[in-house]
Amino acid sequence: MFEIHCPYCNEKRAEIEFSYAGEAHIVRPNAKQQPVMSDEDWSRYMFIRDNIRGEHAERWWHNAGCNMFFNAIRNTVTDKFVMTYKMGSPRRTAKQIDVARETNTADKAKT
Amino acid sequence: MLFDQAVDIPEIFKSERVSVTLIEGKARYNLRVKAADVTAFKKSTGLKLPSKIGSSSLSKVVSCLKLGPDEWLVIANSTQQKKLDKVFEKASKDFICSITDISHRNIGFEVSGELAAKLINVGCPLDLSLTAFPVGKVTRTIFESAQIMLLRTGEDSFHVECWRSFAPYLRDYFKRVMTTRY
Numbered sequence: 690m691f692e693i694h695c696p697y698c699n700e701k702r703a704e705i706e707f708s709y710a711g712e713a714h715i716v717r718p719n720a721k722q723q724p725v726m727s728d729e730d731w732s733r734y735m736f737i738r739d740n741i742r743g744e745h746a747e748r749w750w751h752n753a754g755c756n757m758f759f760n761a762i763r764n765t766v767t768d769k770f771v772m773t774y775k776m777g778s779p780r781r782t783a784k785q786i787d788v789a790r791e792t793n794t795a796d797k798a799k800t
Numbered sequence: 801m802l803f804d805q806a807v808d809i810p811e812i813f814k815s816e817r818v819s820v821t822l823i824e825g826k827a828r829y830n831l832r833v834k835a836a837d838v839t840a841f842k843k844s845t846g847l848k849l850p851s852k853i854g855s856s857s858l859s860k861v862v863s864c865l866k867l868g869p870d871e872w873l874v875i876a877n878s879t880q881q882k883k884l885d886k887v888f889e890k891a892s893k894d895f896i897c898s899i900t901d902i903s904h905r906n907i908g909f910e911v912s913g914e915l916a917a918k919l920i921n922v923g924c925p926l927d928l929s930l931t932a933f934p935v936g937k938v939t940r941t942i943f944e945s946a947q948i949m950l951l952r953t954g955e956d957s958f959h960v961e962c963w964r965s966f967a968p969y970l971r972d973y974f975k976r977v978m979t980t981r982y
């Protein structure tokens with residue numbers, strides 16, 4: 690078991706309070722796009738995911754807590770969370786992720 | 801009461817250092833209010849809705865607990881129900897919000913005594929020291945595999961609330977722990 694930082698509760702809480710909710714930053718087609726989308730477009734939106742090896746932007750749900758969805762950068766190899774951030778804020782850049790990773794390492798060294 | 805599931809819960813388990821009591825006669829409401837409306841909503845209803853997630857305003861009559869960014873649980877004495885129903889009826893017309901009467905959905909336990917935190921920690925991994933979880937702090941969390949709402953009402957007392965159908969499970973779990981340990 691490990692702990693995940695919820696950006697809404699602003700607390701680290703046990704993993705069992707959370708649910709994984711798929712890749713982050715997948716934008717739902719708007720009302721204008723929807724009627725003209727082909728089956729192929731729909732299947733890409735619904736089912737096609739990057740499935741990357743390494744640091745992955747994904748959604749998590751604090752369902753046994755504040756009940757909010759938020760985004761996280763998690764390494765799919767080591768299962769380490771680099772950072773979490775509120776829903777609706779932009780995708781984190783490689784540089785921001787680097788900074789967060791270094792801060793985590795520095796914080797860990799202090800304790 | 802028509803909802804007889806879980807009503808066979810005996811009122812009290814008592815040992816010298818910890819006791820579990822069924823909390824009866826409460827009216828409960830779940831509120832979802834938009835951030836922009838909160839100030840006006842508080843004025844209209846007269847409720848002391850706290851602004852920080854996990855904080856609460858406690859009183860013997862009406863307590864307001866903030867569970868999420870736009871979500872509150874209001875727990876009041878059942879004597880207040882008629883009055884609150886009226887207040888909320890008006891508010892539901894004035895604001896775009898969600899107000900749900902969940903009085904019968906939940907069952908509350910009071911866990912008190914010097915071992916109260918220890919008893920809860922048997923099924924819940926939260927840090928319940930007074931610094932990490934001070935009096936007045938509230939959160940939804942997990943007890944064993946049931947979702948609960950946990951509120952610290954005093955240094956040695958907690959209000960544990962769960963869905964009615966989960967209550968026998970919690971009761972038996974508390975009982976098992978108390979009979980084997982305390």
Ligand SMILES: [Zn+2]
Binds near residue numbers: 754757
């Ligand atoms: Zn949360």
